[in-house]
Amino acid sequence: MPELVGYNLRKAQIAVFQNFQNAVAPHDITPGQFGVLILIRENHGLSQSELGNAVGIDRSTMVAVIDRLESRGWVVRAPSPNDRRSYALELSPAGSVLIEDLIPRVRAHERAMAKDLNKAEQATLIDLLNRVAKAV
């Protein structure tokens, strides 16, 4: 097992996930939720289906994801101006404040994670991960 790429990927992912949780404490937010918030911030008015496609999850799953973020006051389902079936997702003011607080924490988390890797090694790691993701 220790020589398998998949096994090491899994182990690194678990360690990184836990460090992320510590880094963003006391906000209790997952990497997936952070990614969704970032996507909404950078793409105003995204619909739930578009967001699901971007993240690779079903639109029925996205309902509960947005429910959670909305119930915590970070995201609002605004009416879409041109399609009455869909919502235009936006960050709430509280959501914007949250993101501004999270970004430096996530940057620190990234630094901690890569602290034993120089710049070239970080670039190599990202390149290799990309090639693995593309290969499968």
Add this chain to the structure above:
Amino acid sequence: MPELVGYNLRKAQIAVFQNFQNAVAPHDITPGQFGVLILIRENHGLSQSELGNAVGIDRSTMVAVIDRLESRGWVVRAPSPNDRRSYALELSPAGSVLIEDLIPRVRAHERAMAKDLNKAEQATLIDLLNRVAKAV
């Protein structure tokens, strides 16, 4: 985001997970379950708590994990010879047959995943992943 190690790790992990599922079809087994079966095979008589420690999950979580593997006929809870509180976990004959069928599939999956990486690059990737996992 695309320049973050954590983000790329997550993306690679998702792609690899899906490819794993295809590779082991029609067995419907997750990488985590495969890891548990391998550990039981390589450590006869392991207890649930020991297994949980090895994998990094709580012993209460391990109950349901073993329940599932037992209900599918792959693992047996044998009585521990020296401690009546605990079980000595073993693969059933069906579980041994399953593992023998899975191993070449998982090897093929590993090859597919790393098909665009030469030997040196694979070793580099594993080394970098290990250093990330250790850093956090």
Add this chain to the structure above:
DNA sequence: TATTGTTATACTCTATAACTATA
């Protein structure tokens, strides 16, 4: 007819707290 959001349903993975039997 096709798409968007939703609900009902189901399953996996994860944890904490409290319990029973045993050490």
Add this chain to the structure above:
DNA sequence: TATAGTTATAGAGTATAACAATA
């Protein structure tokens, strides 16, 4: 007192199938 397995409970994340409203 401490440990092993268990249960109750809770929550996140994931999916498929079917439905209403809308395109």
